[in-house]
Amino acid sequence: MKVLVLGSGVVGVTSAHYLAEAGHEVEVVDRQSGPALETSFGNAGEVSPGYASPWAGPGIPTKAIKWLLMKHGPLVVRPKLDPYMWSWLFKMLGNCTSARYAVNKARMVPVAEYARDLLKEMRQTIGITYDDRAQGTLQLFREQKYLDGVGGDIEVLKQFGVPYEVLDRQGCISVEPGLATADGSFAGGLRLPNDETGDCKIFTDKLAAHVTERGVKFRFDTRIDKILVEGGRIAGVATSAGVLKADAYVVALGSYSPFLLRPIGISAPVYPVKGYSITVPITNADVAPVSTVMDDSYKVAITRLGDRIRVGGTAEISGFDLRLHQSRRDTLEYSVSNLFPKAGAVKDATFWCGLRPMTPDGPPIIGKARYENLYLNTGHGTLGWTMSCGSGRVLADLISGRKSEIDVAPLNISRYG
Template sequence: MRVCVLGAGVVGLTSAYYLAKKGFDVTVMDRQEGVALETSFANAGQISPGYSAPWAAPGIPFKAVKWLMQKHAPLKISADPELKKIAWMSKMLANCTEKAYDTNKSRMVAIAEYSRDQFIAMRKEIGIQYDDGQGGLTQLFRKDEQVEASEKDIKVLKALGVPHQVLTPAQILEIEPGLTPVIDKFKGGLRLTGDETGDCFIFCQELKKHCDALGVTFKFGLSIDRLVTESGKIRAVKTDQGDFEFDNVLVSMGSYSKELLQTMDIAVPIYPVKGYSLTVPITDTTYAPTSTVMDETYKVAVTRLGGRIRAAGTAELSGYNLDLPKVRTETITHVVRDLFNQGCDLSQADYWTGLRPMTPDGTPVVGRSGIDGLYLNTGHGTLGWTMSCGSAAVIADIMAGDQTDIDTKDFAIQRYS
């Protein structure tokens, strides 16, 4: 059966891999000239099932107002009255209840934990390497109220059986000794011992080689115009290089999935949330992170990737704008300087920006679209790297008509009906 995967980021690429393993004749299409050249290029580097949580949470509306007044704020909202942005924000605010938060977090952790298991299995099966590490993630709390607020997350972690440790400042140093010069800034922490790290771009380059060996065809540098149906079933993908016929099509185009699906009268509530990262060489390992630390005050993750530090964060609601202004990179620079200034040379930092495809409830959209032969694997927000292998394995099972390893009904687009 001929399957076309639209999108060659980490979600599309892992989907192609699992589909090819099931015997599908797979073609991957992307407008770029290679894999992982957009949102998957320089993300935070953290594979964080334990940290998976929706942005829509109780208290977020009040916090958002305060953040807009701060210099180093985790959230920025452009002033333009864009209707799509306003509509998405209203849906997100509707999810800022205790009940919705618990439901959405449970869904997200379930697929993220499953995804982490798929990463482990893939490393064993094909020996893929990507500056990966299994050192966990440590949340850093600068304020007593952050320690108190973490209790609701700990409750969910316990209910789902996710391994974790509540840390004192002294215990933080046992895990991340590079924080020794600044440990007095923190009240405590929470360690998620099952979380991992890795370079998503390197992973994608290596996984493409395995896809090539499985017979996957890649078509780069083409623009997807629209999808063609016949008698209510997908028939072809129309591009600027001609029409290509397929039996099934999987949409994994990240933030751009929404625009394509609108042409099919499929409304998926995805909004492009812009994020920034920097990558800097480590100059002194004594004062560098050993794995990932998440500064909860600024919502910035700082990760060790081999001989480099990757820091990523901020959420900017400004449409499909990909400008990289210095004022927007100041927060991630500030956090790296504040935590690991003695371990790196920030004058050598490379900066990057990308668009994270966010749904208002934080959960990705994985499953059938409602149109025969058209499937979805998109809307992973900031957790595309974390959830990639899990959602790919799930959609491959669905498309093959096989039993999935986890319950998938809560990931379908029909939850928005």
């Protein structure tokens, strides 16, 4: 069967990989000049299934007000006359209950854990490297009261069998020695030793090169205009290179997926939440982070990627605005400079932003959508890198008519009614 994959970010390329493994003829189409040049380009570098949680949860509306008032707050809202923005926000608020949080997290963790296992398998089978490390994630709490409040998170970790450690200040320094030089105080942390890190852009580039050798075709610099429907099926995709045809079609366009889906009667509640990152050259490896440190106060992830430190954070709801705001860079610089003041040349850092494709409930949308030969793999939010291999594999299983190793029926778009 010929499968056309729309989108060459990490989710699109992993989908292509597993489809090719299943024996399909695969073509990937993207408007960019190469793979992973949008949201997959400069993300925080975490592969963190232990932190696979929906943003919508109990207490979030109250916390959001506090975050909006903080100088270095993790949340920014720039209101627009966009009905899709307000619809998405109201749906997200509707998911901020304990009951909905439990359901949504239970839908996210299995695919994230499965994805990590597949990523390990891929490293062994095709020998792919991407500044990867498997030394865990440390969620750092600056105040004791927040460390004391991790009981709810620990119960969820126990429920899903995720290993964890609760560490005091000295315990944090023992796993992240660079924290001994921190200017800011901290009380302790919650460590997930099985989480990993790596450069998503390098991974996607290398995987794209690998699948190209296996016969996958990439069509870059190609604008995707619309999906063509005929007789209850997708008949083709109109592009700047003409109409492209296949037996099955996969939409993996992240935040831009709804633009193609709405005209054919599919309402996918995916909306962009902008994230920022800086990439800092390491000047003193001995006091740089070993793996990932999550600064809980500012919701900033500080990750070691080879000879660089990737610092990522902020949830900015501002539509498809890709402008870089200095205030967001200030927050990222403050966090890394406060915790690892002697590790890198912060003023020499590169500054980037990307649009995370968020669903209002949290889980991605994976599966068939309305038309018998149309499939979706989108809406992964901050977890596209974490979930990519699992999402790609189960999608390939669905298209191939095989039973998947995990149940992804709850991730279908039909959950929205």
